[in-house]
Amino acid sequence: MSKKILIADDEQNIVISIEFLLRREGFEVLIAGDGEEALAKVRAEKPDLVLLDVMMPKMNGFDVCQAMRADPELSATRILMLTAKGRDTEVSKGLGLGADGYMTKPFSTKELLAEVRKLLEM
């Protein structure tokens, strides 16, 4: 059974590129365009991993991360934060809120895949 990954980002082109990449590697891909949609899909679909953009409309990535970690049912879901703001404070804030990994935009597709696989223990 293939692993299920949710991409949460409001940048259409980034979603397109990551979606293409992950599908090519055989993952099942879900998409959310804002924070609220992302949280709803996480609860509904229980993906194995969420690629979570920080700067999103309606609910930012930190808030989504915090809400997920507060929900025991979602404890198995891995979270990989993606952000264009690469400052140390942002990184530590994400990790502090319970994210499992952190990548700074722009990232290399190979590194992203490696990180995804690591988090999914593949």
Next chain:
Amino acid sequence: MHRRILAGDRLIAAFLTGCALFNYPLLSLFDRPTEVFDMPVLYAYIFAAWALVIALMAWAVERPFK
């Protein structure tokens, strides 16, 4: 400080005004046998000038400065 200097200056002005009003030759201008307000003009003049000087002094020390 400023207040005191100003009050002092006003009092000196009142002093000089009084010196002028109460002495020759201003006094001699009113030294004539006529009457104003039913009283001798000299008598009326001195009391009016006196009251004026007192009013000046009161104004100098009592009125707050802006």
Next chain:
Amino acid sequence: MLEAPVVIAASLLYLGLLFAAAWWGDRRADQGRSIIANPTIYALSMAVYCTTWTFYGSVGRAAVSGIGFLPVYLGPTLVMSLGWIVLLKMIRIVKANRITSIADFISSRYGKSHGLGGLVTIIAVVGIIPYIALQLKAVSSTVSLLLSYPEIVMPHRSATIPVVADLSFYIALILAAFTIVFGTRHLDATERHEGMVAAIALESGVKLVAFLAVGIFVTYGIYDGFGDIFDHAAAQPQLQHLMTATPSGTGYSSWFSLIILSGLAVLFLPRQFQVAVVENVNEAHLKRAVWLFPLYLLLINIFVLPIALGGLMHFAGQGVDADTFVLTLPMSQRQEGLVLLVFVGGLSAATGMVIVETIALSTMVCNDLVMPMLLRHKRAALDESKDVSGLLLNIRRGAIVAILLLGYLYFRLAGEAYALVAIGLISFSAVAQFAPALIGGMYWRGGTRGGALAGLSAGFAVWGYTLLLPSFAKSGWLPGDFLTQGLFGVELLRPQQLFGLTGLDGISHCLFWSFLANIGAYVGVSLVRPPMVAEATQATLFVDALSESGQGGAVLWRGRAQVNDLQELVGRFLGPARAQTAFAAFARRQGGSGSSGSSGDGRPEADAKLVQFAESLLAGAIGSASARVMVASVAKEEPLSIEEVMHILDEASQLRTYSRELERKSRELTAATLELQAANERLQELDRVKDDIMSSVTHELRTPLTSIRAFSELLRDDPKMHLADRERFLGLIVGETERLTRLINQTLDLAKIESGRADWNGCELDLKEVIEQSIAAISQLVREKEAHVEVDLPDNLPLILADRDRLIQVMLNLLSNAVKFLKPGSGRIRVTLALLADGLEVGVADNGPGIRPEDQQLVFEKFRQVGDTMTAKPSGTGLGLPISRRIVEHFGGRLWVESVAGEGATFRFTLPFAVVQQPAAVVPEAGTGGSLS
């Protein structure tokens, strides 16, 4: 009803009232709730200036010389206008140096000289005792007048009354008792008598009320107002001269001399010095006294001339003395109540003067005459006694009794003699002799003890020769030819035409010669040698009393003394308990024992400050000169040289200057620190803003880069990718690079505008033409969206001043924004141009999704794009609107948005006319309703 028992009872009742007032004042002072700590009471106490010489005598003078009675009150008025300056300085000096009398003041100024203090005391006693006699005479005369009621009999032969039957004798005794009780309760280092001052203020009130009552009675009771009196008087040729200045040639010079003389007297009469300076509890009270005391003088003089004229007309040819009109006019009308009130008023004028004058004189006699003699001749006894405070008090009590008895004696001896009648001005002339030494001492450092002694002696001698002796001669006590022939028959020495000087009245003549001698000797002798150490020290303390550098701080003593010796010494004069209290209080203030180390036998040694403190305590009790002598007896003083004194004073003054400088610096530092803090906060704020912007820019740059890199790697890693995907990805890459380019350009553009380095090519433009050009440029986009553009652009509108390219940039931004959010196919854009009062307004309306109210401000912030869903994610940079707004504002306009969510949005901006029609209207108001600003 005015029989002897009634008069005596009224007198005693009134004196009882005085005792009660004084007792109450002292009690309140002891409780710390002073009733005299009040500027009005202070001003009223100064009115002790008005004695019976005013109360009865003014009318007498007016009956002879018309307005000639007035200069004696105009002088004090003028001096009080300088009171803020001169009196304030005197008060400061007196408080700083614990000076208790005018003799002490002069003695202290010139190096704490016994000789000077004694001389001043002698002058004061000689000048004042006849004046006290005059008060007793007034009381005596009025009593005998009352006792003959209802007849009006002039008391010419009062001396025939035996002493034991003379009421004024008993009044003198009662006054002595009063003065002893309230003037010598204890030896005080400040020598203040609150109860006495309270009683004096009360007396001032009583005499003013009484005099005004008579004045109103005469003017409106006997006559029909001022006009009536003056009309009647005008009909009498012999009264004409009273309506004008004295007709003789000396009129104005005499007038002028009296103003000067009375002005000096109001400062230097011992009783005036006592109430105005020594008894002053708060120098702020001076403020009200400056005008209230002159006002008192004015009030008490208003009715003088009417009473004089009324009396002269009423008693024409009856031989009634004008000095008694105040009493005899109501007597003639059988106004018994008023008569009694007037009598009490006169009594209050007399007693007030006598009490204060006696206290002041007794302090001077004790401290400046008796103490020095005791120190010289009975030193051993003084040194042996453990507590001489009782002795001191008894000396003062003795002095009080002696002064009052001398006054009474003089009155009995002089009787109706000229020497008594003229004594008011003679007294004034005597105390005026203090002026050069005292005023000179306050303002001139060069005055020396020798100069002051010479000046005072010369002035006093000339006064005695030209004024006092002639008054004796006129009284028949000296051969009259002394006046007409001159001393030893030398004509040039005729006392009232000295060296042949004629044309002046007696007072002016004395004033001129005595001041010439006094000032000449004072200045001349002072200039012979430079001031000695003690003189220079005191000169600095006095002259600089008002400047901050003159206030305390400098310790001008060097030597060795022991605390115990000092305390014992002070205790001998003030009483051991008071000394103990004072020393303990001083130690507490100093935060230590007041000693510095101890001498060989283990007893604490006093530092210079404590020595000075002890001396000032003593000075309050026995005078500054005696205090210096006494302190010297227990302290081994090492004399300071004048250079050292000046050095210490300089140093103290420099220290104060330095500490003021420090204070100023520290204030400046505090202010600078605050400023720095504010600047730092601003900087941090700016930093934060800059950080935010950098962070935003970074974010905005990284986002397209992320897509570009991802697509590029996908293309690189997968050579076999479908052609369709390949082309699609390449297209997206190109689109993202365009976005990057736009972003970079706009960021730089905005940075240029914000930093003020943008180039603006302002020229007069037809806005309609610019709008049409912009619409044309965007028509391709519009066609792609299948939208429709409506325009409503009137012709011939006024020109506006702006940069053409920039305006096109704004229009393109607004139009492309509008197009971007339109639904394909049904979109409509409406562009309008409207005329306002002071400019033009452009509107760009669309029928797109609109902007929620909470977002309507956000769209103008940098990098704040507003969109709901992924599909609505705008493709712009988030800088277009902020840039547009700045451009519009640069040309004096405003840019805002009006929108209802779901019904489209309208962006509007205004621009002012090129030719300003209303100069003030630089920033135009929004023309249409619904402004969002």
